[in-house]
Amino acid sequence: MNDDALAALSEILGDGELLLDEADRARYASDGSGLKGDLPLAVLRPATTERLSQAMAVCARFQIAMITQGGRTGLSGGACVAGPAVVLSTERMQGVVEIDEDAMAMTVWAGTPLERVHDAAREKGLDFPVDIGARGSATVGGLIATNAGGIRVLRHGMMRQNVLGLEVVLADGRILSRLGKLVKDNSGLDLKQIFIGSEGALGVVTMAVLQLKPHAGKAMVVLLALPDFPAALSCLSRARTMFGDRLTAFEGMWPDYWDFVCGEARLARRPVSGTHGFYVLVEIADTDPADIENWFMALSEEGLVEDGILAQSIAEARALWAVREAVGEVDEALGPHINFDLGVASSRLGEFCEACDRCLADVDGAGRALKVGHVGDGNVHLLVAHDGRTETIHDIERAIYGLVAEWGGAITAEHGIGRLKRAWLSCSRSSEEIALMGLLKQALDPAGLLNPGIYPVPEPGADETGRHAC
């Protein structure tokens, strides 16, 4: 890095806020994507917004690229370093600043792990409803930058729906602060929406106001074995009518996933015996078990369910969830594979998955496909094993993303584009949409310093090499 830039940064950043040692820097090269990242020029981890702002202004002056990192748990490579760049880490911006119980609002630093947010809310008898497996490391800032989803989207929406206010530093160091705990605010454009889900390409989140919810009450967990996917949609529809917003999760597992996890890979105990066409894990909060039994009886009489189990204890509930959560361990057990995160209209998720299976059958070198997902959200995580060849990987991606394009779906429903999926963006978005993303990027970061290359913006007249047409 330029000596003048280094001197300027050293003046701004205090003890431990600037890492230059190679061994230190090496820890910040990549994230949860499995991609190999480049060694960052330096790691900047200021503890205040003010110092981050000053440091970013220096980087802007010296035209140094900046990659923002939270807990580095992202699965799409959005925090992975590529090319000469410094890392901006929020790890020293931690802690809950305030909980306003009447407003049910928590003001929190961006570097705070999600689990601390959960705990702090629970101490006040409240919940923060967004939840993902990486809760121990994933940070508030990272969840906002990727508009994280998870298992409670069905009831509470994605991260976007749970953010009341943001403080953001722009590419040139300007601070944009709106932390007023306002539920309703139509005073001009709602600028925070632009930064939520922008994957570090438009600004760096330093602080947020999160909307808390009343504690959901005791959760009942039910596992249902069904004849097929359409039965799952019928069960979901009946559950919505009967339990309303007390229905907090409705997770689906296809037999390929179920049999691998409970059989061959032995990652979880099989909760119901026999072979079935589809499995769902349902969580219902704050409800009389008798109501759940009535729901189950009605479904059985209609022939919608073949078997089912209602957890009678916390241990039993955990055992049921274990089948669904084993997806985290499948990564190792399955061998080389691609982890797709696809979205379509929720009503068509079953047909879409059948189409995926059909088209994978024609791809040489593609192995088994496992499917697990969020039924009500139209979101499936499709894990496709392969022979490890680059060509096979590309053929599988082309086949699946081509299908997404045909179905008008999302190439990533919740993980984000990052570095892994940017080349396929045109399978989900029109050229008009991609051009508009480019316009916004240009308006906010004209020099293209924030996560360059990660954000999928073709500049006018730019070389399109590396992008795949759909």
Added chain:
Amino acid sequence: MNDDALAALSEILGDGELLLDEADRARYASDGSGLKGDLPLAVLRPATTERLSQAMAVCARFQIAMITQGGRTGLSGGACVAGPAVVLSTERMQGVVEIDEDAMAMTVWAGTPLERVHDAAREKGLDFPVDIGARGSATVGGLIATNAGGIRVLRHGMMRQNVLGLEVVLADGRILSRLGKLVKDNSGLDLKQIFIGSEGALGVVTMAVLQLKPHAGKAMVVLLALPDFPAALSCLSRARTMFGDRLTAFEGMWPDYWDFVCGEARLARRPVSGTHGFYVLVEIADTDPADIENWFMALSEEGLVEDGILAQSIAEARALWAVREAVGEVDEALGPHINFDLGVASSRLGEFCEACDRCLADVDGAGRALKVGHVGDGNVHLLVAHDGRTETIHDIERAIYGLVAEWGGAITAEHGIGRLKRAWLSCSRSSEEIALMGLLKQALDPAGLLNPGIYPVPEPGADETGRHAC
């Protein structure tokens, strides 16, 4: 209007899609704001997105300003014509295109009135939860362009939270379409967020996919008379814990409003006798009346409520709602007044209203102030009577918006900036935020043709005349 432009528009637009007669045009000059609008040059009301796109491209070519109108019910003047401009009306883009019951998604043309959306959803046993008084005329496109709120924000959020997809025409006629019914989609920036709440300044919404909800079930309506505002926050907190998301409305009325509506102006019958410090109207869906009585008894024992009534029939429920909904008739009964729509952190709404009263006492020519609002949302509608003098109006606005600035609040929580409030935007938003709004406007509509002057963007170096510093 330029003859060539007129000829080009006449070629694109069919029978009844182009109004040039002065009497016809006069009906499109203004909206629900009470502002006097200018006569539009022409009214364009194409029935298809394609023809709107072509017509807008013509306007862009001839540098003709465009004001978009839906049902013209907006209260801030966002659809009011100012200066030489054509009106783009969505009134011929009406109708429900599709209801996908499994996905609980309705695809609908932008010009469809809200009430038709409600009815169409109910026919399928579903609800569209956003509701406002102007439901008979207000259109889907207008609700989206203003990010409408209303009485069910507490449970279902504002319009933004209930839109799954949008089709938008940009200033130059380009069509941006994303109507895929995707609940989850992190494939690049979520562009629809930029258009929601942009008040016609960034694009024209032509079609939307709305997220429907399961039917909420029978609503119970309770009116509570309380000692003061803090008691309302306590009642709300207890109701949230007890009823969770079955709590659908929690509307507050200050004694000034209550006494005017039920006393002097005789706009509604007084449901409870005596004088109290605060009144709330609570709606709880799908709940055993016994649970509501238990909640009420617990509140009484704590001294939080002084009196209350649970509606025993639909007629009684309507009579209770009548007090709250009389706000629509107050406009006439109160004489000259300003209708503020203010937002602060919900925990501080009571104190904020006291501060408003104190500062109004010092304004010469200010009359009585009535306050009614959405307790859980931190949103108060403050109606301030005055002597009709321009100077008084300005002094009242300066006093109240100055207070909003001090409190970090919203000068408009749900009605939008429109023409009425744009001059006060700096009381709610920092110069960095306003500059960023300007950048976005410039990126999307560089010639400034969409609702010019309505959208509060100071161009770099522009004359600031007419804007008030806070």
